[in-house]
Amino acid sequence: MEAVAAPNRDVRVRAASPPGGRGEKSQPERQVYMDYNATTPLEPEVIQAVTEAMREAWGNPSSAYPAGRKAKDIINAARENLAKMIGGKPQDIIFTSGGTESNNLVIHSVVKHFHEIHTSKGGAAESHSPAEGAMPHFITCTVEHDSIRLPLEHLAKEHVAAVTFVPVSKVNGQAEVDDILAAVRPTTCLVTIMLANNETGVIMPVPEISQRVRALNQRRATAGLPLILLHTDAAQALGKRRVDVEDLGVDFLTIVGHKFYGPRIGALYVRGLSELTPLYPMLFGGGQERNFRPGTENTPMIAGLGKAAELVAENCEAYEAHMRDVRDYLEERLLAEFGKKRIHLNSQFPGSERLPNTCNFSIRGPQLQGRLVLAQCRMLLASVGAACHSDLGDRPSPVLLSCGIPFDVARNALRLSVGRSTTRADVELVVQDLKQAVAQLEGQA
Numbered sequence: 001m002e003a004v005a006a007p008n009r010d011v012r013v014r015a016a017s018p019p020g021g022r023g024e025k026s027q028p029e030r031q032v033y034m035d036y037n038a039t040t041p042l043e044p045e046v047i048q049a050v051t052e053a054m055r056e057a058w059g060n061p062s063s064a065y066p067a068g069r070k071a072k073d074i075i076n077a078a079r080e081n082l083a084k085m086i087g088g089k090p091q092d093i094i095f096t097s098g099g100t101e102s103n104n105l106v107i108h109s110v111v112k113h114f115h116e117i118h119t120s121k122g123g124a125a126e127s128h129s130p131a132e133g134a135m136p137h138f139i140t141c142t143v144e145h146d147s148i149r150l151p152l153e154h155l156a157k158e159h160v161a162a163v164t165f166v167p168v169s170k171v172n173g174q175a176e177v178d179d180i181l182a183a184v185r186p187t188t189c190l191v192t193i194m195l196a197n198n199e200t201g202v203i204m205p206v207p208e209i210s211q212r213v214r215a216l217n218q219r220r221a222t223a224g225l226p227l228i229l230l231h232t233d234a235a236q237a238l239g240k241r242r243v244d245v246e247d248l249g250v251d252f253l254t255i256v257g258h259k260f261y262g263p264r265i266g267a268l269y270v271r272g273l274s275e276l277t278p279l280y281p282m283l284f285g286g287g288q289e290r291n292f293r294p295g296t297e298n299t300p301m302i303a304g305l306g307k308a309a310e311l312v313a314e315n316c317e318a319y320e321a322h323m324r325d326v327r328d329y330l331e332e333r334l335l336a337e338f339g340k341k342r343i344h345l346n347s348q349f350p351g352s353e354r355l356p357n358t359c360n361f362s363i364r365g366p367q368l369q370g371r372l373v374l375a376q377c378r379m380l381l382a383s384v385g386a387a388c389h390s391d392l393g394d395r396p397s398p399v400l401l402s403c404g405i406p407f408d409v410a411r412n413a414l415r416l417s418v419g420r421s422t423t424r425a426d427v428e429l430v431v432q433d434l435k436q437a438v439a440q441l442e443g444q445a
């Protein structure tokens with residue numbers, strides 16, 4: 001089924017030379033990209049928006065003459081499209097260089113805010129927990145992206161913040177609401193939980209966390225304790241399922257263009273920016289983005305991000321239905337070709353929703369480590385986990401281990417993620433490719 005009438009953007013590489021020369025490994029006729037959680041190609045409409053802006057809106061957006069005003073208009077239109085995609089207000093969107101910056105901006109801003117209120121209120125949080133001093137406390141979970149985990153670990157190491165990494169449930173792969181609430185301290189100032197995990201696709205219970213945190217905040221306000229803000233990294237969810245900041249009830253939300261067929265920049269949503277939710281800049285400069293993120297705006301990339309957001313706002317349901325169909329077909333075909341005993345579906349947890357495009361699975365067998373299988377594949381382009389963990393060697397993904405996947409199974413894991421133009425025919429090619437790779441590794445080919 002091809003629900004989305006989009007041109008085929010998958011990598012289709014013709015062999016540079018004819019396959020099958022004597023003693024040579026035969027060249028692939030074509031390749032099938034199934035690594036859309038790592039990055040996505042640009043939609044043709046996005047390329048067009050970027051190109052037009054490069055050509056026609058090169059003026060400095062801060063300039064008052066027409067070339068500058070045109071650039072400013074493009075930026076404002078893009079801001080509106082981003083806001084529409086997530087059900088927020090345009091004035092609550094700040095453009096950034098990408099997800100890593102957005103995540104760091106939230107964390108560093110909250111540290112600063114904690115110290116501001118601590119100084120102005122004379123240390124209400126400290127008086128409840130003198131042993132901790134005036135250190136802000138963060139709550140996150142063990143399967144977050146490195147752009148959350150590493151800044152928090154860094155702050156903890158430098159004694160700038162205290163951090164609780166809540167383990168995810170080994171039953172459903174989620175960070176559980178009760179565990180998060182149990183970790184709250186008087187000094188807690190931010191809960192940051194991703195909306196969807198990049199390796200398993202598991203959707204985290206962000207609306208439930210938000211409801212519980214809001215109720216708790218009412219009690220904290222009367223006790224003079226700092227309010228707990230809620231952030232979600234929506235990098236993997238956008239463009240794959242509906243994302244609405246009102247339903248989620250979050251104060252901050254991270255947007256990453258290159259995960260939804262947009263360019264490599266991003267944005268940060270901040271609810272009621274500076275009126276309801278404080279934001280302190282990491283950079284200081286020329287006043288752009290209302291001083292929250294100064295630096296002359298990257299108009300062409302912002303134009304492309306706006307177009308990518310517009311496409312998501314208009315077509316998200318169709319994208320989701322198509323990806324789900326192809327991903328489910330992939331899992332069906334894997335089970336049919338290899339047998340239920342050989343395939344372990346690592347991302348199917350009872351009671352958890354997951355992204356429609358992600359299939360994390362292992363083919364059981366002593367010689368079938370994920371990396372070895374991928375290296376034997378002739379057509380399939382995929383990964384064994386997050387791109388930022390590609391230096392792990394043969395060690396299994398810490399994310400899968402956290403989710404309770406046994407060591408030997410996790411070591412064989414492959415993460416296949418389908419996109420808007422992946423077809424059932426691609427799935428057939430990939431399953432046959434995997435079969436020949438396994439036969440090679442088991443010495444039968």
Ligand SMILES: Cc1ncc(COP(=O)(O)O)c(C=O)c1O
Pocket residue numbers: 038097098099100101145147194198233235236256257264265266387
């Ligand atoms: C969940 C998640 N958050 C953040 C990022 C980082 O985004 P960027 O590559 O724009 O820095 C990624 C990208 O891999 C991601 O998957």
